[in-house]
Amino acid sequence: DQQVKQNSPSLSVQEGRISILNCDYTNSMFDYFLWYKKYPAEGPTFLISISSIKDKNEDGRFTVFLNKSAKHLSLHIVPSQPGDSAVYFCAARDYSGNTPLVFGKGTRLSVIA
Amino acid sequence: DSGVTQTPKHLITATGQRVTLRCSPRSGDLSVYWYQQSLDQGLQFLIQYYNGEERAKGNILERFSAQQFPDLHSELNLSSLELGDSALYFCASGVTDTQYFGPGTRLTVL
Numbered sequence: 001d002q003q004v005k006q007n008s009p010s011l012s013v014q015e016g017r018i019s020i021l022n023c024d025y026t027n028s029m030f031d032y033f034l035w036y037k038k039y040p041a042e043g044p045t046f047l048i049s050i051s052s053i054k055d056k057n058e059d060g061r062f063t064v065f066l067n068k069s070a071k072h073l074s075l076h077i078v079p080s081q082p083g084d085s086a087v088y089f090c091a092a093r094d095y096s097g098n099t100p101l102v103f104g105k106g107t108r109l110s111v112i113a
Numbered sequence: 114d115s116g117v118t119q120t121p122k123h124l125i126t127a128t129g130q131r132v133t134l135r136c137s138p139r140s141g142d143l144s145v146y147w148y149q150q151s152l153d154q155g156l157q158f159l160i161q162y163y164n165g166e167e168r169a170k171g172n173i174l175e176r177f178s179a180q181q182f183p184d185l186h187s188e189l190n191l192s193s194l195e196l197g198d199s200a201l202y203f204c205a206s207g208v209t210d211t212q213y214f215g216p217g218t219r220l221t222v223l
Contacts, residue, residue: 004155032210042202044156045216051211089155097209099170100146103156 003027004092006104019077023090026071030092034101035064035075036101039110047088048075052095080111081113116140116205117215125221131192134218138185138206144168145187146212147179151200164169166173 006023013019023033031052036044050057050064050073057064063076077084090104116139126132138145149157162181173179176194181187191198193220199222204213 006155009153020159034210036214043117043205043216045214046211047219076147081199093209098169099209100158100171101209101212102158103148105153105155112205 001026002104003030004090004102004104005088006088006107008107009105010108010110012110012112013080015082015111016079018083018113019080019109021074021075021077021088021107021109023073023075024071025073027091027092027094027102028071029094030102031095032093032097033064033066033073034091035062036091036103038088038089038106044089077105077109078107082111082113085109085111115215117204117213119202119204119215119218120151121215121218123221125217125223126194127223128194128196130194130222132194134189134191134202134204134220136187136189136206136215138183138187138204139213141153142206142213143185144206144208145185146205147173147189148203148205148214149189149200149204150217151197152157154200156203159189191220196222198222206207 034049035047038044087106091101118137143164148156159173161169205214
């Protein structure tokens with residue numbers, strides 16, 4: 001049973017526009033969420049995170065929004081650049097911090113010049 | 114460069130065989146995490162070691178085992194390999210919320 005779901009396997013966006021990647025979760029014990037980015041032939045790299053006490057966290061062009069009541073989070077990239085083309089994984093962990101991260105299946109973002 | 118190294122990069126073997134994947138964590142990191150990424154699957158957590166001791170276990174098959182050595186490097190042993198074990202295997206080090214991933218080992222079972 002997938003506790004973290006990324007329902008869009010792929011997304012294409014034009015350079016300069018906004019990219020919105022979505023993630024849904026089912027476990028109400030999750031209270032910390034992360035986004036990882038993965039280029040081909042490399043391991044995932046941490047991008048941005050958000051705690052459940054916040055509903056938004058911003059880091060440069062990247063903003064993560066959390067809607068706890070809907071158990072939904074999204075990653076916004078503005079403006080999108082060709083170098084953002086990668087697979088983006090959403091991950092979550094519960095409040096204890098002692099359990100492993102649970103990852104979604106990823107969304108492949110293609111930014112077209 | 115994450116500072117996490119994994120060897121080998123690629124491994125091709127036959128069904129029924131046994132392989133060992135190796136991971137060296139970032140300097141100073143005590144935890145090592147192993148993940149499997151199969152086709153169309155996300156990163157599935159397998160197992161975590163902390164300073165030589167098993168800390169958490171995920172969806173790791175009984176045919177798979179791991180250990181962490183005194184120098185903190187870790188090995189993931191996969192035995193009686195099946196076609197379905199073909200995947201990318203990643204190791205990561207750090208702490209739960211900030212994990213640094215290695216480049217992965219691509220295992221192909223023929």
